[in-house]
Amino acid sequence: METVLSGIRSTGNLHLGNYFGAVRNFIKMQDENNCYFFIADYHSLTTHPTPDNLKNSSKQILIEYLAAGLDPEKSTLYIQSDVPEVLELYLFLNMNAYLGELERCNSFKDKVRQQPNNVNAGLLTYPTLMAADILIHRADKVPVGKDQEQHLEMTRTFANRFNNLYKVNYFKEPEAYNFGENLVKIPGLDGSLKMGKSEGNALYLMDPPEVIRKKVMRAKTDQGPTEENQTKSQEIENLFTIMRHVSTPETCEYFNDAYNHCQIRYGDMKKQLAEDIIRCCEPIRERILDLSQQEKYLEEVMDAGAAKARANARKTLREVREIIGFSNKRF
Ligand code: TYM
Numbered sequence: 001m002e003t004v005l006s007g008i009r010s011t012g013n014l015h016l017g018n019y020f021g022a023v024r025n026f027i028k029m030q031d032e033n034n035c036y037f038f039i040a041d042y043h044s045l046t047t048h049p050t051p052d053n054l055k056n057s058s059k060q061i062l063i064e065y066l067a068a069g070l071d072p073e074k075s076t077l078y079i080q081s082d083v084p085e086v087l088e089l090y091l092f093l094n095m096n097a098y099l100g101e102l103e104r105c106n107s108f109k110d111k112v113r114q115q116p117n118n119v120n121a122g123l124l125t126y127p128t129l130m131a132a133d134i135l136i137h138r139a140d141k142v143p144v145g146k147d148q149e150q151h152l153e154m155t156r157t158f159a160n161r162f163n164n165l166y167k168v169n170y171f172k173e174p175e176a177y178n179f180g181e182n183l184v185k186i187p188g189l190d191g192s193l194k195m196g197k198s199e200g201n202a203l204y205l206m207d208p209p210e211v212i213r214k215k216v217m218r219a220k221t222d223q224g225p226t227e228e229n230q231t232k233s234q235e236i237e238n239l240f241t242i243m244r245h246v247s248t249p250e251t252c253e254y255f256n257d258a259y260n261h262c263q264i265r266y267g268d269m270k271k272q273l274a275e276d277i278i279r280c281c282e283p284i285r286e287r288i289l290d291l292s293q294q295e296k297y298l299e300e301v302m303d304a305g306a307a308k309a310r311a312n313a314r315k316t317l318r319e320v321r322e323i324i325g326f327s328n329k330r331f
Pocket of ligand 1: 040187
């Protein structure tokens, strides 16, 4: 049985990118694997150093995980900060992570542009903390969106470096994974390549139908095709990409044909797209509202998940300490 692990930062509600890039894969994988899914609250401090309400943000992600279909009977669900062992592994990995490779990481470069007044060491070492999350459970597969591919590559580098340095074959090489397909990147409705919390262009699972309709109807489009089979502009390509995730193949083909024959009416396409997004989100939204009332159940899920994740993390850490030379005996 393989070990699967993934996480989501606790900086806002889940959006369609998180869902199609990551969560939907978790759900498909939980029946046949040993699964760990966590809420990355330490990571959220790299961008939100003084969060308004750290605990509530984590609780909200837990509710949305459960509402989307994660089953605590099958998977271990936990909050990153409930397993502080990860920080000791993070420290060990940082000792062999080099400034140059950390500075070259795309997510670091993006954040330097987005928050030039807060280029903190946590941002620089974000990939080593992520590697620690993965390696502490010695995961084989990590279901994530396309934007996390480089972080997985770095995790493999850190794992191999550890093995070579200490002449062991301890850590496995984890791979970024999307259930039987290429990694996914859900674009924004504003013509940008990525839907994201910090990009301000997201459709949330929590959005009520009228909000989804409004956001989709406002999506950027162009003047429309003037020649048959014309190459699509980025904003139109984005609408089609989202449609491929939420609509039937027949619907996608219908609008694609209409586009290719210069007969498309973007208003009609958006209306259909909005309804298909609503159909996908509405059951999840209903369960979110229901689960929000179940405090005691949520606490139980978190306590059980923390205990299981922590026991496994302790075991890895004990072995890592031994390998490095910090044995349990004093001398
Ligand atoms: P975060 O919170 O930014 O994103 C969570 C997951 O959602 C995916 N995702 C997308 N996928 C497709 N299209 C999009 N537009 C889109 N936006 C987000 C991300 O790829 C991710 O899978 N670093 C991680 C959190 C993390 C983690 C880990 C993940 C911390 N430690 C260990 C896996 C393993 C992140 O940025 O999450």
